Amino acid sequence: MSKKKTDQVSPLEWKQRLLALRGDIEALLAGHEEPRAQPESDQEVGDRAARAEAVLDHEMAAETTRRRHVELNRIDAALKRLEDDEFGDCVTCGNPIGPERLALDPATPFCIHHAK
Numbered sequence: 237m238s239k240k241k242t243d244q245v246s247p248l249e250w251k252q253r254l255l256a257l258r259g260d261i262e263a264l265l266a267g268h269e270e271p272r273a274q275p276e277s278d279q280e281v282g283d284r285a286a287r288a289e290a291v292l293d294h295e296m297a298a299e300t301t302r303r304r305h306v307e308l309n310r311i312d313a314a315l316k317r318l319e320d321d322e323f324g325d326c327v328t329c330g331n332p333i334g335p336e337r338l339a340l341d342p343a344t345p346f347c348i349h350h351a352k
């Protein structure tokens with residue numbers, strides 16, 4: 237007995253998944269505030285390597301935060317498409333995005349051909 241229902245995920249379920257993803261990212265953002273302090277550049281805080289590392293840490297943290305905001309925007313856009321009844325269609329060609337693709341990344345706006 238195999239009940240196949242993988243192809244049909246209701247809009248409500250997508251919405252719940254997207255909102256769950258959104259919540260995860262917001263929690264991460266809340267727990268990891270934007271790095272605001274600049275690494276001290278005037279003072280010699282140890283050797284150059286340590287300073288370079290501090291700068292790198294700072295940049296990586298900023299990059300992580302930036303990516304999370306980008307992801308939030310993608311999810312918001314996906315939620316909007318859901319409301320407009322366009323969810324699951326590629327925004328470039330309008331063809332349906334494969335269910336496997338959506339399962340992996342519900343916020344993706346592109347079909348497999350336009351993913352890059």
Ligand SMILES: [Zn+2]
Pocket residue numbers: 326327328329330331346347348349350
């Ligand atoms: Zn496409």
